[in-house]
Each structure stands twice: as C-alpha cells, then as structure tokens.
Amino acid sequence: MGSYFTGFMQESSRSRGGGTLDTFPKLLMRHAQERGARPAIREKDLGIWQTWTWRQFADEVRALAAALSAEGFRRGEHLALIGDNRPRIYAGICAAQCLGGIPVPLYQDAVAGEMVFPIQSAEIAYALAEDQEQVDKLLEILPQCPSLRRIYYDDARGLRHYDQPQLMSCEKLLELGRGSATRNPGFVDEEIAKGRGSDTAAMFFTSGTTGVPKGVVLTHHALIDRSQVVAEMEKLGQDDVVLAFMPPAWIGQNIFSYAQPMVTGYCICCPESGETVVNDMREIAPTYYFAPPRVFEALLTQVSVRMEDAGALKRWLYKHFMGVAKRVGTRILEGRRINFLDRIKYGVGDLVVYGPLRNVLGMSKVRIAYTGGEAIGPDLFSFYRSLGINLKQLYGSTETSVFVCVQPDGQAKSDTVGPAVPGVELKFTPERELLIRSPGLFKEYYKNPDATREAKDAEGWFRTGDAGYVDHDGHLRIIDRAKDVGKLADGTLFAPKYLENKLKFFPYIKEAVVFGAGRDRVCAFVNIDMDAVSNWAEKRNLAYSGYTDLAQHDAVYALVGDCIAQANADLAREPELAGSQIHRFLILHKELDADDGELTRTRKVRRRFLAEKYGTLVDGLYSNQETVHVEAQVRYEDGRTGVYSADLKIRDAKSFTPAAAKSAA
Amino acid sequence: MEEVLLEVRGVSLAFGGVRALTEVSFDVRSHEVRAIIGPNGAGKSSLLNVLNGVYHPQQGTIRFGAREFRDMDPHRAAALGIARTFQNIALFKGMTVLDNIMTGRNLKMRCNFLQQALWLGPARREELRHRRAAEEIIDFLEIQHIRRTPVGRLPYGLQKRVELGRALAAEPRLLLLDEPMAGMNLEEKRDMCRFVLDVNDQFGTAIVLIEHDMGVVMDISDRVVVLDYGRKIADDVPDQIKKSQAVIDAYLGVAH
Numbered sequence: 001m002g003s004y005f006t007g008f009m010q011e012s013s014r015s016r017g018g019g020t021l022d023t024f025p026k027l028l029m030r031h032a033q034e035r036g037a038r039p040a041i042r043e044k045d046l047g048i049w050q051t052w053t054w055r056q057f058a059d060e061v062r063a064l065a066a067a068l069s070a071e072g073f074r075r076g077e078h079l080a081l082i083g084d085n086r087p088r089i090y091a092g093i094c095a096a097q098c099l100g101g102i103p104v105p106l107y108q109d110a111v112a113g114e115m116v117f118p119i120q121s122a123e124i125a126y127a128l129a130e131d132q133e134q135v136d137k138l139l140e141i142l143p144q145c146p147s148l149r150r151i152y153y154d155d156a157r158g159l160r161h162y163d164q165p166q167l168m169s170c171e172k173l174l175e176l177g178r179g180s181a182t183r184n185p186g187f188v189d190e191e192i193a194k195g196r197g198s199d200t201a202a203m204f205f206t207s208g209t210t211g212v213p214k215g216v217v218l219t220h221h222a223l224i225d226r227s228q229v230v231a232e233m234e235k236l237g238q239d240d241v242v243l244a245f246m247p248p249a250w251i252g253q254n255i256f257s258y259a260q261p262m263v264t265g266y267c268i269c270c271p272e273s274g275e276t277v278v279n280d281m282r283e284i285a286p287t288y289y290f291a292p293p294r295v296f297e298a299l300l301t302q303v304s305v306r307m308e309d310a311g312a313l314k315r316w317l318y319k320h321f322m323g324v325a326k327r328v329g330t331r332i333l334e335g336r337r338i339n340f341l342d343r344i345k346y347g348v349g350d351l352v353v354y355g356p357l358r359n360v361l362g363m364s365k366v367r368i369a370y371t372g373g374e375a376i377g378p379d380l381f382s383f384y385r386s387l388g389i390n391l392k393q394l395y396g397s398t399e400t401s402v403f404v405c406v407q408p409d410g411q412a413k414s415d416t417v418g419p420a421v422p423g424v425e426l427k428f429t430p431e432r433e434l435l436i437r438s439p440g441l442f443k444e445y446y447k448n449p450d451a452t453r454e455a456k457d458a459e460g461w462f463r464t465g466d467a468g469y470v471d472h473d474g475h476l477r478i479i480d481r482a483k484d485v486g487k488l489a490d491g492t493l494f495a496p497k498y499l500e501n502k503l504k505f506f507p508y509i510k511e512a513v514v515f516g517a518g519r520d521r522v523c524a525f526v527n528i529d530m531d532a533v534s535n536w537a538e539k540r541n542l543a544y545s546g547y548t549d550l551a552q553h554d555a556v557y558a559l560v561g562d563c564i565a566q567a568n569a570d571l572a573r574e575p576e577l578a579g580s581q582i583h584r585f586l587i588l589h590k591e592l593d594a595d596d597g598e599l600t601r602t603r604k605v606r607r608r609f610l611a612e613k614y615g616t617l618v619d620g621l622y623s624n625q626e627t628v629h630v631e632a633q634v635r636y637e638d639g640r641t642g643v644y645s646a647d648l649k650i651r652d653a654k655s656f657t658p659a660a661a662k663s664a665a
Numbered sequence: 666m667e668e669v670l671l672e673v674r675g676v677s678l679a680f681g682g683v684r685a686l687t688e689v690s691f692d693v694r695s696h697e698v699r700a701i702i703g704p705n706g707a708g709k710s711s712l713l714n715v716l717n718g719v720y721h722p723q724q725g726t727i728r729f730g731a732r733e734f735r736d737m738d739p740h741r742a743a744a745l746g747i748a749r750t751f752q753n754i755a756l757f758k759g760m761t762v763l764d765n766i767m768t769g770r771n772l773k774m775r776c777n778f779l780q781q782a783l784w785l786g787p788a789r790r791e792e793l794r795h796r797r798a799a800e801e802i803i804d805f806l807e808i809q810h811i812r813r814t815p816v817g818r819l820p821y822g823l824q825k826r827v828e829l830g831r832a833l834a835a836e837p838r839l840l841l842l843d844e845p846m847a848g849m850n851l852e853e854k855r856d857m858c859r860f861v862l863d864v865n866d867q868f869g870t871a872i873v874l875i876e877h878d879m880g881v882v883m884d885i886s887d888r889v890v891v892l893d894y895g896r897k898i899a900d901d902v903p904d905q906i907k908k909s910q911a912v913i914d915a916y917l918g919v920a921h
Contacts, residue, residue, distance in 0.1 A: 046800035047812065157805075158863060275810035 022197030023220040025061070025098040027262045029192065032058035035238055035265055041087045044272040044280055052087050054265070060087075060174070064095035065188045067177025068126065071150060075100035075194075078122040078203065082106045082115070082138070083130025085244035085270040088154045088170055090258055092128040097201060097220075098192050104203045104215070105249035112137035116144050117213055118205050121447055123147040128170075131155040139164060197221035203446055204251050204398050215446030216251075216398045226401040226440035227259040229422050233406065234368050236288065240266035243286045243362075245277045251398040252373070256290050259401075278302075281362030289369040293376040296391070299361055300383060321349035322386075329354075329386025334410045354387045363389050370394050370406075375478075377505045378414035385412065393417045395476060399455065399462055400424075401440035405476045416475035426476065432467040432493065433482040467495060469576050479577070486517035492579030494522065496607060499580060502570065506563040507532045511592050513605050515618055516580065523621035524585040525610070526560055527592055533559070548646065551587040557651050560587060565654035572656035581655040584621050586648050588614075589630060620650055670695040670871050671716070671839060676725030678711055678895075685711040686722065687895045693839065698865050698872045700882045703892035704915060709875045710752065712892065713841050716873070717742040717749050729839070743772055748837035750828045752844045752875075758817035762808060762827050765816055766799045769834025802830045805867070806860060822853035829860060833868075840864065842874040846881055854878065858885050883907065891915065 021027050031040065036055035043050050052060070073079065079096040081103055083089045093103040104122060106115055108130065115137060118124070125147050129135045135153050139162075142148060151166045152173050153159060159167070181188065201220040205213045230236075244257035257268045266288070271280035278299075307318050328342045338346075358364045369384070372394040384391040390409065395417035396402035404426075407418030420426050424438040437460050444452040456462050467485040468478040479485065479498035486494045494516045503512035503526065510529035516522035528551055536559065537550060544550040568581040592598040598610055611618055620628030631645040671693040678686040686708045693699045701709045714720040716727070718737030727734050729745055737747075748769075756765050774795065780788040803809055806826050811819060816827055825845060832840055845861065846854045862885055864870050876882050882889060883903040891899040891906060893915040899906055906912055 046797060046804055047809070048800075157867065160866070272809045273807065279810070 020197070022224065023097065023192070023195040023199065024201060024224070024259070024262050025094055025192040025195060027224070028054075028058055028061060028094055029189075031262075031265050038238060038265070039267040040261070041090065041268055041270065042284070043087050043270040044276070044283075047272075049269070049283070057087070057091065060091045061094045061098060062188045063174050063177035063181060064091055065098035065177070065191070066181040066184075067173045068095055068101070069099055069187070069191070070176055070180045071126070071173075073099060073101055073126055076102070077126070078102045078104050078124045080104050080106055080115075080119060080124045080127040081248070082127065082134045083108050083154065083248070084274070085248055085253070085257065085268075086130055086154060087270060089128065089130065089248055090268075092152075093202070093258060097195070098188055100191065100195055100199060102200050102203055102217075104205070105247075105254065106205065107247050107249045108134060109247065110137075112140040114213075116141050118215065119145045119148060121215065122203070125149040126152075128152045129154070132158040135159060135162070135167065139166075142166070195220070197224070200443065202254070204249065204254070206398055214448060214451055217443045217446050218398075218401055219443055222401045222440045222442065223255070223259045224263060225423070226403045226421075226438070227255060227263040230403045230406060231260055231264045233408070233421065234288075236260065236264045236266060238265040238267075240264070240287045240367070241284060241365075242266060242268045242288050242290075243271065243277070243281050243284050244268050245271055245274075245281075246291070251402055252290060252292075255402045256288070278362065282359065283362075285362060285365040287365050287367045289363065289366050291369075291371060292373040293371050293380065294374075296371060296376070296384060297380055300380060303357065303360070317352055321345075321353040324349050325354060325386035326382070329388065330382055333385055333388055333390065334412075350388065358387060358389060361389075363387075366390065368392065372396065372417070375501050376414060379505065379507075381412075381414040395478065397464065399442045400436055400438055400464075401442075403440060404436055404438060407475075411473070411475070413475065416471060416473075416477045418476065419474045420476065426470065427461070428469065429463075431482060432469065432479075432485055434464045434466050434468050434476070434478070435461040436464060437461050471574070488516055488522070488579065489518055489520045490579075493576055494580050495577070498577070499524075499567075499571075499582065500605065502567045503563065503582075506567075508536065508559055509563055511599075511605060513592075513607055513610050514582065515607075515611060515621065519622060521583045522580050523618075524564070524582050525614070525617065526564075526585055526587045528556060528560065528587060530591070547591060548589045548644075551589060552646070552649060554649075557587065557649060560585065561651055561653055568653060568655045572658050575658060578656075578658040582653050583655055584650055584652050586617060586621065586628070586650045588617075589632070589644065589646055589648060590634070617648065620648075625650060667694040667696055669693070670730065671873075672728040673712075673716070674726050674728070676712075676715055676722045676727070678708075678715060678720055678722040684895050685720075686715070686892075688725075689892070689895070689897050690725075691890050691897065691900055693871050693873055694887075695838070695871050696865065696869050697887040698861070698874070698885055700886035700889045701873065701875050701892065702877075702879070702882055702889060706894075707892040707915075708895040709892055710843060711895075713749065713843055713873070713875060716839075716841060717747050743835065746836070746838035747841065748832040748835045748839075749841035750825075750832050750843060750845060752847065754821075754824050754828050756816045756824060756828055756831065759815055761813050761815055762819075762830075763799060763803070763812050765827055766802055766830045766834050767795060769831040770795045770798060772835060798836075799834060802833050805833075805863070806830050822849050822856075825849065825853075825857065826860065829857075829864075833864065833870075836868075837870060839871045839873065842872060842876075844875050844877065846876060846878055854881060861885060 021030055031054040037053050039051045040054040040057040041052045079101055081089050081092050096103040104118060106118060127138055127148060129138060129151055135151060138151050149166060152168050152170055154170045156169050197220045199220055200217050201223050203215045203217050205215050242256055244253060246253040248254055261268050269284045271277045307315060324345045328338050328346055331338050332346055366389055369389055369391045371391060392407040392412045395405040403421045404424050405418045406421050424436060427435045441462050465482050466478050467480050467482040468476055471477050479495040484497055488494050496514050499514045500512045503509045508529055509526055511527035513525040514522055530547055533550060533556060537544060542553060542555060544553060550556060564582050564585060571581050572578045599605060617628055617630060627647040627649055629647050631643060634642050634644045669692045674690050676686055676689045689712060701712060703709050711720060715722050718739045718741060721736040727737060774791060776788040776791050803812055808826060811823060816824060846857050858881055861872060865872055886903060888902055889906045890897060891912050898911045898915055899909045
C-alpha cells in the first residue's frame with residue numbers, strides 16, 4: 001500500500017503543475033494567486049449577499065493564523081469550531097491548518113454536555129464560537145474542561161457584559177493578527193510551507209449512537225485525494241456554486257463546502273439563517289448540491305401541499321405533466337431514445353411545470369445533486385430525476401472521507417449506490433460485511449487504538465459495519481447493518497431492514513416487520529398506511545369503521561398481498577436475496593407506536609421487542625393457521641388501559657422461483 | 666443611581682364620571698425595565714395612553730428628559746423618542762414585514778415627497794440608510810425568513826415580534842409595550858422575553874411593559890408599579906412586590 005500511496009501523491013501534485021499542493025492552506029494560497037478576484041465565499045448578511053474573494057479569504061486566514069500563533073497556538077494542537085456555516089468558521093479551520101494545528105468542528109446544535117467529551121479528550125485549549133449561544137455552552141462546561149483557555153466569538157451580540165478572561169472577539173483577534181503579521185510578515189507562509197500531506201487535517205467526532213463518540217482523524221492527503229478524484233469525475237470547476245446548509249461538523253458538509261472548493265476553486269454560499277435556506281437557495285441557484293434523503297422528502301412534501309391548495313387548472317396541469325415526466329423524464333435525463341411525441345409533451349411540460357418547479361426548489365441550475373446516508377425511496381428518487389434534476393446516490397462515511405461509491409451520470413438506480421470511485425477497493429467478509437481500502441481512509445480514531453484496530457486491519461481494510469454486495473452492473477448495493485443481517489435455517493442471506501424498506505416504499509404500507517432469522521422462511525407483520533389505504537377504500541366504496549376494521553378487510557389483504565408479491569418478484573431477480581422472499585404475512589390490528597415501545601423515538605422498528613410482545617402472532621405465521629387470535633392490552637391517550645381481542649387473518653404471499661422471475665422480466 | 670428618564674407626577678384621568686387614574690406618580694429610569702401590573706380595569710392601558718399622548722389627563726405633569734409637559738400628544742411623544750406596541754396588533758396587514766418596519770422609520774426620513782418620487786440622489790442614499798437600519802432590526806429579531814411575507818399571513822406570535830420591530834425602528838429612548846406576551850405559548854413568551862431583555866441591553870432602551878404573566882414580570886423587570894382601581898398601591902422591586910399585602914389583596918380580593 002505504501003508505494004501506491006506515494007505514487008498517487010506524486011501524480012496528483014503533478015497534475016496541478018509545479019510545487020506540491022498537498023495541504024489545504026497551500027491550495028488556498030494558490031487560489032488567492034490564480035483566481036484572487038473570484039468569489040470564494042458568499043454570505044447573506046442584512047439581506048444582501050456579501051462576497052469574500054479568494055484573496056480576501058486568504059488574507060483573513062493569514063491574519064487569523066498569525067493571531068492564533070501569537071496567542072500560543074502550536075503545531076499539533078486542536079482548535080474547536082462551533083457554529084453554523086459562516087465564512088469565519090471556515091477561515092478558522094484553515095487558519096489552524098496553516099499552523100499545523102487540527103481543526104475540530106463540533107455540532108452547533110449539540111447541547112453543552114455533548115461538547116465535554118471532545119474537548120476533554122483532545123485537551124482543547126482554543127475554541128472559535130459563532131455567537132452567544134455557543135459561548136454560553138462553552139462557559140457552562142468550563143469547570144469540566146479546565147484545558148479550555150481561549151474562546152473567540154464571531155458575533156458579539158449579547159456578549160457585551162461578559163467579562164470572563166477566556167473570551168475574546170474575532171475582531172480583536174484579527175487586529176492582533178494583523179499587527180503581528182506586519183512585525184513578522186513571512187511567518188505564516190513559512191508555517192504553511194512546513195505542512196505535509198500526511199499531516200492531520202481535521203478531526204470529526206462521529207455522532208456516537210453506539211457508546212462514546214469517536215474522533216475520526218483525517219489527513220490532508222485523504223481529504224484532498226477523495227475531493228480531487230470526484231471533482232475530476234464530475235468535472236467540477238471554479239464556476240460551480242454550492243449552498244452550505246448542513247452542519248459544518250458533518251463530514252458531508254465539510255467535504256462540499258471546504259475540501260472540494262479548496263481543490264477546485266468553486267464558490268460556497270452561506271444562507272442567512274436555517275429558516276431562509278429555501279429562499280436563499282432560489283436566489284443562489286447552486287450547481288452542485290448534496291442533502292440527505294429527508295431533505296428531498298421535505299421539499300417534495302412542501303410541493304405536494306402547495307399543489308393541493310392550487311387552483312383546478314394548475315392542479316390538472318401538474319397531475320398531467322407529472323404523469324408524462326414519470327413515464328419519460330428519467331429516460332430523457334439518461335439520454336436514451338424516446339418517441340417524438342413524448343419528447344414534445346415533455347418539452348411543453350418543461351415549459352409549464354418542470355421548469356417553474358425546479359426554480360421554486362432552487363434547482364434550476366443544479367448539474368449534480370447527491371443524496372446519501374440512508375436509503376431513498378424509489379418514488380422520491382425518480383420524482384426529482386423525472387423533473388430533469390440529475391440526482392444521484394453516493395456511499396461513504398466519515399472514516400472514508402465520504403467518497404467510496406458514486407453513481408456516474410446516466411447510471412443512477414434507486415436501490416444501489418453506484419460503482420466504487422477510482423482508487424477504492426471493495427471486498428466482503430463471509431458474513432457479507434463490506435470492507436473498504438481507499439486513499440481516503442482515516443488515519444485512526446483519536447486516542448482509541450483499540451477501536452482503530454477493530455475498525456481497520458493491518459492491510460488497511462476498513463470494516464464499514466454495513467452489509468451488501470456488488471450487483472451484476474458493478475454497483476454496490478447496501479442491504480443492512482451487518483450486525484442485523486442474519487441467515488435463514490438453510491443458510492440463505494436474510495437482511496430484515498432491506499426487506500422492510502422495500503415494503504415501506506409502497507404507499508399503502510406504513511411499517512413492516514419481517515421475521516426469518518434461523519427459520520425456514522420469511523414472514524412479515526404489516527401496518528397499512530391509513531391515509532393512503534382509506535383513500536383507496538373510499539374510491540372502491542369499501543365501508544369500514546376504523547383502522548382495525550379496515551386492516552382486516554379481505555380487499556386490503558389482497559392489496560397488501562399484491563405489494564408483497566411485487567417486492568418478491570424484485571427479490572427473485574437478485575440471486576443473493578431470492579431466497580428471502582416473504583411467504584406469509586398478516587396485517588396488525590393496531591399501528592405500531594413509540595408510546596407502546598414498539599418503535600424507537602426515531603421511528604425504527606424494535607424487532608426483538610415485537611417478536612416477544614406478539615409471540616403468538618409470530619407462531620401463527622409459522623403454522624398452517626388461517627387466522628390467529630390476538631388479545632392485547634391497549635393504552636388509550638388518557639392513560640386508561642383496555643383489552644382488545646380479535647382474530648387476525650394470515651395470508652400467503654405469492655413468491656417466485658428465481659428462474660421464473662427472470663423469464664417474466 | 667441612574668438618571669430618571671420619565672417622571673409622572675399626580676396624574677389623574679377621568680372619562681366623565683369614571684375615574685380611570687387618580688393621582689398616579691411614578692418614574693422610569695433610563696435603561697430600566699419597568700412593569701405595570703394590576704387587575705383588569707386597574708388603569709394600566711390608560712396610563713400607557715397618557716404617556717404617549719393618546720389620552721390627556723385632567724391633572725398632573727409628565728417630565729421626559731429635561732422637558733416638562735401638562736400632557737403629551739402622540740406626535741410629540743414619537744418625536745421625543747417614545748415608541749409603543751399595542752394590545753391588539755397595529756400593523757399594516759397587507760404590507761410585508763420589511764415595509765412595516767420601514768414605516769417605523771417614517772419620522773427619521775428627511776427627503777420631501779418630490780425627491781422621493783423622482784428617486785433623486787439624496788432620497789436614494791436615505792432609503793439605503795433606512796433599509797440598512799430596518800435590516801439590522803430584522804437580524805436582531807431573527808425574522809429574516811419572513812422579510813417579504815405580508816404580515817397578515819403570519820402567526821400571532823410572529824406578528825407581535827414584527828410589531829416590536831416596527832416600534833424599534835424609531836430608535837426610541839422609551840419603549841411602551843402593552844401586553845407583548847398576551848396569547849403566546851410558553852416558547853413564544855420565552856423568545857419575547859429574550860428580545861425585550863436584548864433590546865434593553867443592546868440599545869439601552871428604557872422599557873415600560875404591561876403584562877399579566879407574573880412569572881414574566883418578576884423575571885425580567887427591574888421595578889414594578891401596581892395599580893388598582895386607578896390608584897397606585899405599590900411601587901418596588903419584584904421581590905418586595907411579591908410580599909406586599911396590598912398587592913395580594915388587590916389580586917385575590919379582600920373582605921370589606
């Protein structure tokens with residue numbers, strides 16, 4: 001791996017011609033020279049977009065670096081940065097890197113207590129906070145974090161009467177820096193020149209849903225390499241524009257609003273506040289966009305709600321042309337041939353619906369949009385693509401400097417995350433866990449050699465904890481967390497979350513719980529989506545009294561059965577998963593509820609708890625019974641409890657043999 | 666002790682035979698938050714209306730800064746630097762948040778109608794200056810996202826905040842708030858408290874507020890005046906007011 005490493009570095013520095021640009025500060029100084037007058041960062045302040053050019057940004061970084069050094073900040077030390085997307089936060093990141101220090105961005109919406117661990121573990125002495133809110137949090141934890149010597153703040157509002165000796169405004173800090181820079185002009189540049197690609201560039205704390213958070217240490221080389229490879233793949237350049245609206249402490253945002261602009265010289269824009277993002281996005285019209293699926297979902301909901309309120313003509317136009325888009329939009333985006341009439345229809349649709357809609361979404365100019373982090377529903381995915389927005393999926397994590405897999409243009413599928421990006425190697429353990437080797441891999445978990453050893457072996461393979469496989473097109477398909485993946489009694493792969501997601505993507509199914517680990521076949525509990533199914537029932541004049549009644553209707557069972565059969569047909573086409581088709585199912589008498597402990601607060605199914613609570617139902621599924629009796633305690637909203645008893649129907653679902661599915665397809 | 670910004674001496678106000686205020690005297694120091702409390706019909710709003718010249722008292726004097734008046738009139742009050750918000754929101758519902766706040770700058774505009782209509786240099790520069798001031802208030806009150814939204818479409822809590830912004834636009838020395846938190850939920854109240862305190866702290870504006878939520882009053886005010894049937898029955902710091910028998914009697918009633 002060593003030779004590969006150095007080989008790549010030489011190549012990537014050669015490609016930029018002369019001098020080794022192996023750290024972010026070096027890249028910044030080159031931009032200041034080559035495109036000094038072009039915009040580096042925009043920020044909307046007092047209602048006006050203010051621009052910082054690359055030269056101004058570099059000057060600010062130099063002054064901050066000089067000041068930090070004068071304040072005693074030394075090579076290898078950590079600087080905590082807490083704030084929303086603000087130019088000064090990004091300048092602070094680079095200033096620390098100029099001095100060979102390590103920026104540690106922390107989530108601005110974390111409560112004070114959550115900041116204790118990172119600050120304690122890295123013995124952080126210097127922090128740059130955005131405003132009073134963040135300063136208050138740091139002051140609150142000061143007694144637990146005696147190492148914290150200095151807190152700099154950007155926005156002085158509300159801080160006038162604070163007299164803690166640790167506090168200093170950024171204005172004052174910059175003044176200090178400019179003074180020290182005039183006394184010793186070459187200092188910062190000398191410090192920058194000392195930096196090496198193998199130095200630590202930044203540390204990101206993973207959210208730590210499992211136990212203590214871990215500090216992921218990433219080098220300049222790792223971040224620059226991954227940013228570079230994808231920038232080349234997507235042909236990113238100085239004319240691209242990005243809106244930075246996710247937390248800068250999240251590696252995803254950091255790559256898009258720090259690492260990649262540093263590599264390519266594009267401009268990032270900081271919205272006025274969290275509430276103005278939609279509006280600011282329309283004004284800026286970014287060309288490059290990244291958001292987790294839930295953001296896309298929220299945008300779609302907004303559109304749908306507004307369409308409901310629109311006049312009859314507009315509603316008709318929307319419905320009609322979205323139908324056209326659904327049929328041909330994706331194919332047009334992928335440059336495939338379609339018939340002339342459809343092309344004309346789509347053209348009209350673009351004029352009256354898609355174009356205006358893209359404009360409202362702020363995506364008129366989006367050339368590349370990414371989503372990642374979790375599974376995206378196929379309808380949601382194709383909605384954006386059919387509008388002509390080039391939405392693609394990617395796969396990666398903090399430990400891999402994000403880019404592991406990216407869907408190339410024209411090859412975006414809703415259920416894969418694309419082929420490996422150049423430089424990345426993938427392999428799988430017998431348990432299906434995905435292992436990755438990439439130049440973008442993290443160096444270590446900070447002060448946690450045990451965790452590092454567990455996650456990364458001697459040959460440099462990183463254990464992702466995700467289970468998946470590579471499909472026949474060479475695209476990676478993530479099916480579940482590795483620890484949740486089990487086997488049926490005959491050893492067939494069983495990925496419960498993957499199956500549940502597949503079912504949940506049907507509009508009629510709200511929740512699904514599948515069972516099968518150690519059993520001979522897969523069976524499922526289903527919750528119907530009351531809104532969608534009641535609508536469906538109304539159109540068919542089905543009478544029902546409530547959820548329970550509707551759920552037990554034969555017609556509803558048939559409806560759900562069709563959905564499951566469709567999912568099974570899909571599964572049969574995937575040789576790896578064909579064995580885990582769903583054979584029997586029942587529709588639960590009640591909606592799963594977090595108040596009853598059946599879901600987590602983030603609406604994840606608690607499978608084990610459900611298997612225990614509804615043990616008789618599970619037994620019923622694995623017997624030959626046609627119905628199963630359920631007696632359950634129900635807790636009403638007012639706190640009273642009652643007993644509910646009913647017979648639930650159990651039905652078989654149509655399943656396919658792998659070969660039959662192939663001939664059907 | 667800080668200087669006294671406003672001093673009301675022996676003010677009495679009657680509507681025909683109804684005595685709304687009887688010999689009320691109190692003062693407001695610059696930079697303080699002063700609350701007026703009292704049961705319904707105690708004369709709180711009447712007192713506020715006397716302060717900014719909507720009502721003319723039959724007796725008493727009002728001193729604001731160095732000048733003493735028999736009574737106020739609304740124009741003079743505004744020119745002197747007294748701004749207020751109303752119990753029932755008084756905004757232009759069809760205009761945007763930004764425009765509403767700009768109306769608060771009205772008194773500070775110097776260009777005449779002709780200059781503004783022709784968009785001459787001075788008018789343009791003035792507009793820019795005022796727009797900046799309005800934007801600073803928008804930033805201060807964290808309402809950037811509704812800058813262009815017509816006020817009528819906003820929820821109640823936000824309208825209250827916009828009204829505060831409109832009053833602040835006049836850069837007042839004394840701000841009169843008539844039940845700024847009425848009808849708000851807990852979270853909105855908390856936000857409003859924060860803004861009131863921030864205004865007081867950041868701009869050094871003296872604040873007189875009428876409020877029914879005792880928790881809020883005791884939390885944010887420096888001194889409290891208590892009215893009952895048009896008379897002042899107590900005037901002290903919150904801790905003392907809480908203990909005052911006269912106040913407790915006024916609120917809970919007392920056997921006659």
